[in-house]
Amino acid sequence: MPANTVTDSESDDEPEHESALETARRQLREAATHVDVDPGVIERLKHPTRVVEVAVPLKRDDGSVEVFTGYRAQHDDVRGPYKGGLRYHPDVSSQECVGLAMWMTWKCAVMDIPYGGAKGGIIVNPKELSTDEKERLTRRFAEEIRDEVGPNQDIPAPDMGTDAKTMAWFMDAYSMQEGETIPGVVTGKPPVIGGSYGREEAPGRSVAIIAREAIDYYDNDIRDTTVAIQGYGSVGANAARLLDEWGADVVAVSDVNGGIYDTSGLDTQSVPSHKEEPEGVMSQEAPNTVTNEELLELDVDVLIPAAIGNVITIDNADDIKADIVVEGANGPTTSGADSILDERDIPVVPDILANAGGVTVSYFEWLQDINRRKWSKERVQNELESEIMSAWDNVKAEVEASDTSWRDAAYIVALNRIGAAKEARGLWP
Ligand code: NAD
Numbered sequence: 001m002p003a004n005t006v007t008d009s010e011s012d013d014e015p016e017h018e019s020a021l022e023t024a025r026r027q028l029r030e031a032a033t034h035v036d037v038d039p040g041v042i043e044r045l046k047h048p049t050r051v052v053e054v055a056v057p058l059k060r061d062d063g064s065v066e067v068f069t070g071y072r073a074q075h076d077d078v079r080g081p082y083k084g085g086l087r088y089h090p091d092v093s094s095q096e097c098v099g100l101a102m103w104m105t106w107k108c109a110v111m112d113i114p115y116g117g118a119k120g121g122i123i124v125n126p127k128e129l130s131t132d133e134k135e136r137l138t139r140r141f142a143e144e145i146r147d148e149v150g151p152n153q154d155i156p157a158p159d160m161g162t163d164a165k166t167m168a169w170f171m172d173a174y175s176m177q178e179g180e181t182i183p184g185v186v187t188g189k190p191p192v193i194g195g196s197y198g199r200e201e202a203p204g205r206s207v208a209i210i211a212r213e214a215i216d217y218y219d220n221d222i223r224d225t226t227v228a229i230q231g232y233g234s235v236g237a238n239a240a241r242l243l244d245e246w247g248a249d250v251v252a253v254s255d256v257n258g259g260i261y262d263t264s265g266l267d268t269q270s271v272p273s274h275k276e277e278p279e280g281v282m283s284q285e286a287p288n289t290v291t292n293e294e295l296l297e298l299d300v301d302v303l304i305p306a307a308i309g310n311v312i313t314i315d316n317a318d319d320i321k322a323d324i325v326v327e328g329a330n331g332p333t334t335s336g337a338d339s340i341l342d343e344r345d346i347p348v349v350p351d352i353l354a355n356a357g358g359v360t361v362s363y364f365e366w367l368q369d370i371n372r373r374k375w376s377k378e379r380v381q382n383e384l385e386s387e388i389m390s391a392w393d394n395v396k397a398e399v400e401a402s403d404t405s406w407r408d409a410a411y412i413v414a415l416n417r418i419g420a421a422k423e424a425r426g427l428w429p
Contacts, residue, residue, distance in 0.1 A: 017310070017334075018334075018335070019095060019096065019099060020095075020096050020098075020099025020100050020103070020331070021095045021096065021098050021099030021102070022099070023099060023331065023335070024098075024099040024100075024102035024103055024106075025046055025099075025102070026335065027106075027407075027411055028042065028045055028046060028102070028411075028415075029042075030408065030411070031408065031411035031412055031414075031415045032415065034402060034404065034408060034411075034412050035412055035415050035416055035419065037415055037416065037418075037419030038419065038422070038423065040427070041418070041419050041422045041423070044076075044422070044427075045075075045076060045102075045105070045415075045418065048073050048074060048075045048076075048098045048101060048102075049074045049075065049076060049077065049082075050073075050074050050148075051071060051072070051073045051074075051094050051097065051098060052071065052072045052073075052074075052145060052148050053069065053070070053071055053094060054069070054070045054071075054072075054141070054144035054145060055067050055068075055069065055070075055144070056068045056069070056070045056122060056137060056140050056141045056144055057140065058133060058136055058137045058140065059136060060133060061130050061132060061133060068122050068123060068124050068137065069122065069123045070120065070121065070122040070123075070141050070144060070145065071092065071093075071094050071097045071120050071121060071122075072097070072118065072119075072120035072145045072148050072149070072154070072156075073094065073097035073098045073100075073101040073118060073119050073120060074101065074116070074117075074118045074148070074154055075098065075101035075102050075104065075105045075116060075117040075118060076102075076105045076116045076117060076418065077116035077154075078116060078418060078421045078422050078425060079108065079109060079114055079115065079116055079417065079418065079421050080108075080113075080114035080115045080116060081115055081116065081150075081151070081152055081153055081154055081155055082101075082104075082115070082116050082117065082118035082153070082154035082155070083104060083108060083113075083115035083116065083117065083118060083154070083155050083157070083359065083362065083363075084100065084101055084104040084117055084118035084119040084120070084156065084157065084159075085100075085119060085120075085121075085156065085157045085158060085159025085160075085162070086119075086120045086121055086122075086141075086156045086157070086158070086159055086162050086166070086170075087100075087119070087120070087121030087122075087159040087160045087161055087162065088121060088122050088124050088125075088126040088134075088160070088161030088162050088166075089121065089123075089124070089125070089126075089160050089161050090123060090124065090125045091123075092121040092122060092123045092124075093123070096119075097119045097120055097121060098119075100119035100330075101117045101118045101119040102117055103117065103330070103331075103352065104116075104117030104118060104119060104359070105117030105414075105418065106352050106410075106411060106414040106415075107351075107352040107356050107359055107414075108359060109413070109414035109415070109417045109418050110352050110353055110356065110391055110394075110395065110410045110411075110413050110414040110417075111353075111356045111359065111360055111387060111391050112387075112390070112391065112394075112417065113359060113360060113363045113387075114363075115155075115359070115363065118154050118156070119159070120145070120156060121159065121160075121161075122137065122141060124137070124161075126161040126162075134166070135169050138162075138166050138169040138170055138173070139169055139170075139172075139173040141170075142169070142170045142173035142174050142177075143173060143177060146174060146177060146178075149174070149185060149186075150182075150185055151182060151184030151185050151366065151369070151370060155184065155185065155186060155187060155362075155366060156170065156185075156186045156187075157186060157187045157188045157358075157359075157362050158188040163188075164188055164189055164190045164195060165190070167186045167187070167188045167189045167190075167195075168189055168190055168193055170185070170186050171183060171185055171186050171189055171193065171194075174186075183369040184366050184369035184370045187199070187362035187363075187365040187366055187369075188362060188365070189365070194365070194368065194369045195365060196361055196362075196364050196365035196368055196375065196380055197375065197376065197377035197380055198361055198377045198380035198381055198384070199358075199361045199362065199365060199380075200234060200238075201234075201238045202357035202358050202360065202361035202380075202384060203234065203235045203238070203328075203355045203356075203357045203358035204234060204235045204236065204237065204238020204239040204240075204241075204242070204306075204328070204357070205238060205239070205242060205357050205381070205384060206354060206355060206356055206357025206358075206360065206384065206388050207235060207238075207239040207304060207306065207326060207328045207354050207355055207357070208238070208239040208242035208243050208246070209242075209357075209384075209385060209388045209389070209392075210326055210349055210353060210354040210388065210392060211227070211239065211243060211302055211304065211324075211326045211349075211354075212243070212246060213389070213392050213396075214302070214324050214326060214347070214349050215248075215301070215302060215324070217396065218323065218324060218347070220301060220323075222243070222246050222247050222248050223247035223248070225243075225247075225248045225249065225301045225302060226248070226249045226250075226251045226263075226265075226300040226301050226302070227240070227243055227248050227249065227250045227251065227300060227301065227302045227303075227304060228250075228251060228252040228253075228261075228295055228296075228298045228300045228302075228303050228304070228322070229250060229252070229253045229254075229304045229306055229328070230253075230254050230259070230292060230295050230296060230303075230304070230305045230306060230307045230311065230329075230332075231254065231255065231274075231305070231306040231307025231308070231328065231329060232253045232254065232255050232271065232272075232273055232274055232281050233255075233273060233274035233275070233306070233307070234273075234274070234275065235306040235328045235329065235355060236253065236273075236274075236304070236306035236307065236328060237253075237268070237271075237273030237274065237275075237276075238273075239304060239306060239328055240253055240268045240271075241268045241269060244265070244266075244267075244268040244269075248302075249264070249265035250265060250266050250268050251263055251264075251265055251266065251298070251300060252266070252290060252295050252298055252300070253266060253268070253271060253281060254281060254290070254292050254295050254307070255274060255278075255279050255280070255281040255282070255307075256279060256292075256307075257279055257281070257282050258281075258282055258289060258290065258291050258292060259281065259282075259289065259290045259291070259292060259294075259295045260281060260282065260284055260286035260288070260289055260290070261286060261287070261288040261289065261290045261295070261298065262286050262287050262288065263287075266284075266286065270284070271284050272284075292307075292311075293316065296311060296312060296316060296319075296320065297316060297319045297320060297321060298321065298322070299321040299322075300321070300322050301322065301323050301324065302322060302323070302324045302325075302326060303320065303322035303324070303325045303326075304325075304326050304327075304328045305325070305327060305328060305329050305332035305333070306328025306329050306332075307329055307332075308329055308332070309329060309330055309331035309332055310331065310332065310334055311329075311332050311333075312325070312332055312333040312334065312337045312341070313334045313336065313337050314334065314336035314337055314340060316337075317336070317337035317340035317341055317344075318340060318344075320341065320344075320346060322346065323346065324346070324347050324349070325341065325346060325347070325348040325349070326348075326349045326354050327348065327349065327350055327351040327354050327355070328351075328354060328355055329351065329355070330351050330355070331351060332351070333348055338405075338407065342405055347405070347406055348405065348406060348407060349406045350406055350407040350410050352410050352411075352414070353391055353392070353395055353406070353410045356388070356391065357384055357388060360384055360387050360388070361380060361384060364380055364383060364384075391413075394413050395409045395410050395413055396409075398410075398412050398413050
């Protein structure tokens with residue numbers, strides 16, 4: 001699809017249920033008002049470089065053939081190869097891929113990782129496929145988008161509905177066709193074929209590091225801090241356990257069925273994460289249970305929404321009692337809610353900074369792959385800490401210099417880096 005056929009609402013209204021693309025473009029417009037970047041650069045960033053749509057035929061286990069639609073949206077690569085997940089979900093669309101690809105551009109730029117943004121996926125419900133069908137679908141998809149991807153071109157990763165196994169199939173299919181083993185074509189692989197130690201825990205680890213720094217920045221002691229976390233999956237459980245280890249009281253956690261609440265602090269190790277026992281949170285003994293809605297409104301020091309998007313809205317933003325919100329999930333706060341929290345002086349540390357540990361360790365994985373070197377888990381964790389702290393310091397400096405919100409500051413840092421790279425490279429031809 002040509003870039004200029006992507007529709008865009010240029011309205012400054014802030015609808016509560018805007019699409020990922022509308023959100024990404026609105027955030028670009030808002031950030032653009034704060035930076036001294038050429039309007040031509042901003043105009044270019046409103047559009048993806050390309051969106052590839054492919055038909056992915058699959059022979060089902062019963063011998064019938066079904067054709068699925070797949071996409072790869074590449075937003076911008078001025079700072080390095082495109083990078084972003086592959087999603088298998090019934091709601092995947094080209095516009096959603098473009099919006100999510102734009103977020104990846106900002107996320108890589110705020111982290112100062114030499115990548116641009118991409119996102120892709122297939123419109124499919126992976127729960128309705130057998131493992132063999134998922135493998136065949138993935139291999140054929142890899143072949144259909146083979147010209148678009150590559151370790152120096154575009155590097156996919158797991159996302160909703162895909163995992164390390166999916167990346168192993170993708171890497172194998174790509175490598176077979178290219179005639180050599182190329183682990184750097186995807187990240188999020190099993191360590192035995194070039195995946196990185198510490199990749200799985202990385203987004204939760206970065207959320208915990210950012211929460212720890214935010215707690216300190218607002219003059220609180222982590223050992224006197226209470227935390228509520230919505231979603232006890234890869235992001236939520238890893239963040240919870242680290243914060244617990246560092247002395248915080250994680251008083252409430254939840255999964256899709258609801259949450260448990262103990263004012264004296266939960267034993268986060270004994271509550272099963274989504275990976276350990278899906279939907280196992282409510283089976284744990286605790287003095288109180290809460291709904292997911294109630295959890296968001298608990299009187300805690302730090303709230304970490306780490307499950308899904310659009311959970312803090314204009315309907316509950318006035319009832320949030322936390323002193324700090326750290327976004328673990330992608331897009332948990334709607335724009336309307338963001339304004340209300342801002343007026344109420346409740347800082348919201350944005351997703352593109354807080355959960356960027358995932359893409360950061362993906363970058364480490366790629367470095368290990370292209371250099372044919374393996375890093376220890378300790379090295380991964382040390383380098384992650386250093387990258388996250390550097391991004392935190394950059395965004396904090398912008399918050400203080402511009403007297404702006406954490407979200408605006410993160411976008412300003414990202415946009416300045418992208419703008420400077422575009423200016424240095426110029427427009428070809
Ligand atoms: P996950 O599948 O490991 O866990 C999700 C958790 O949220 C589970 O406990 C699930 O029960 C719960 N949940 C699902 N729907 C819910 C609902 N409606 N209300 C409350 N809880 C619900 O997922 P994850 O990898 O931890 O991802 C969580 C969020 O973080 C997503 O927004 C994801 O896009 C984002 N994220 C993930 C990564 C990553 O690499 N894992 C990186 C960056 C951002």
